[in-house]
Amino acid sequence: MKEIAETLAAWRRDGVRFALATVVATWKSAPRQPGAAMAVAETGEVVGSVSGGCVEGALYEVAIEVLTSGRPRLAHYGVSDDDAFGVGLTCGGMLDVLVVPVDDQAYPEFAEVVTAVLGGEPVAVATVTGGVPEIGGHLVVTGTGVTGTLGHERRDAAVAELARGMLASGRTGVVHTGLEGRRREDDLSVFVQSFTPPPRMLVFGAIDFAAAVTRIGKFLGYHVILCDARPVFATRKRFPEADDVVVDWPHRFLPKAEVDERTVICVLTHDPKFDVPLLKLAVRTPARYIGVMGSRRTHEDRTARLRAEGVTEAELARLSSPIGLDLCARTPEETAVAIAAEIIALTWGGTGVRLSTTTTAIHR
Structure with a gap:
């Protein structure tokens, strides 16, 4: 519902009744996960999506019915239904969608x-x-x-x-x-x-690759913070899509930042005077992901310096270095995609291999 919250808030301020449809359960290769939402206003306006286009037409009629009756309804769509093909759910999945009326009395x-x-x-x-x-x-x-x-x-x-x-x-x-x-x-x-x-993405290093990473981080829904000690590079003009731009030494800023189990850290400076003191702290945070840019030679030099600083092998194993999946990326934008792909795979347990070569469930 987050994606459509502003529209729904405006409808309520204007006194517009609407029906809110939310995916509450899925099976097999359902196109959207539980929590995906679509809303139909009494004016006929529609926002959001529950299936990427598969069942929205049929669900619109259910929403109008709920608005008329004022009573919630649980709708089920799947390949076993007689009308499954008619509503377009041909991907092989099933989903339950709860549709509720939203007004001052019902909700x-x-x-x-x-x-x-x-x-x-x-x-x-x-x-x-x-x-x-x-x-x-x-x-x-x-x-x-x-x-x-x-x-x-x-x-x-x-x-x-x-x-x-x-x-x-x-x-x-x-x-x-x-x-x-x-x-x-x-x-x-x-x-x-x-x-x-939203989870936080901390990006260290105000370089061209960082600009692409901040953009894709925002696209993925992160609260993105860009940090660099050099004020001439760490500017709002160069990183307009970052939520915050911080001018500070990375190892001084990290202890002041909020880092939890959902936080991802991308260290793009590949300069030991920045990287080593920062990573020595980063591996001891609960961050979900710590990716570090640099060549394999840079990685070997960096790990040797970290060992000399007392970083353990278990802590070193937390580093995704060199950063990203093997996509043969060349440009900053392609590299950002490779980094984002690794973060997504680590978050949800993906393998990073081509789906066409696997037989496992796509959404698991």
């Missing part, structure tokens, strides 16, 4: 949700998708409290606890509990969607 908590999303504040939305006749009830969990209800006090408490755990790890998916909140039962199905601030 009063929505204003709180969209405000948090646009403000970069963590928020989780738990929505009943099965187990009771009345699906669509909402529970909104933030760092300061819980609003809404799923219809039962103990149920609310149990789901709120589960949602807090999923929000802390940034996970989205379906959880199960008993109708009265008993953990060992699974009568109730609840879709929990976590909205967390």
Whole structure:
């Protein structure tokens, strides 16, 4: 929903009712993952996508029906359905889409949700998708409290606890509990969607490759920070797409930056006076990815210097160096694609090999 949040906020400010369709479950090669959203306003305007074009036409009709009736509906699309080919889901996947009406009466908590999303504040939305006749009830969990209800006090408490755990790890998916909140039962199905601030990408080295990396980092949804000690190079004019441009020595800036398990670090300076003191700190952070630019000779020299600084072999193993996947990249833009591909593969467990040579699931 993040991609369409600004439009949805504008609709609510203008008093426009709409139906919000969210993918809550997928199987096999579904084109979009849980959390993908599409909205249909009472004016007929549409924003977002749940399948990349496969089922949007059919889902539009469901959304109009939900707006008319005021009642949520869970729609299922898949190759086993008689109308699957008719709606265009020919990729072999299946998906469940929950469609709910959004207005002050049906979804009063929505204003709180969209405000948090646009403000970069963590928020989780738990929505009943099965187990009771009345699906669509909402529970909104933030760092300061819980609003809404799923219809039962103990149920609310149990789901709120589960949602807090999923929000802390940034996970989205379906959880199960008993109708009265008993953990060992699974009568109730609840879709929990976590909205967390964007992960950070720290790019060190104000070079032409860094300009391309900041652009692709923004495209992938990162909050991108460019850092270099040289003020003549680290300028907003040279890096207009970076969220922040910092003039500082990298090893002095890193301890002041927020680095967590979702952070990726790209060290592009390939200069030992910058790299060694920075990497000595970086390998001891919880960052998900630490990529370092340079030739194989540069890498060997750099690792020798780091060993001399007391960096262990286990810490050295955290470095992706030379940085990126083997795409035979030449230009800064091609190199940025190779770096982004490595980050994506590491994040989701991809192999980096051509899909045409594999038989595993595409989305796993």
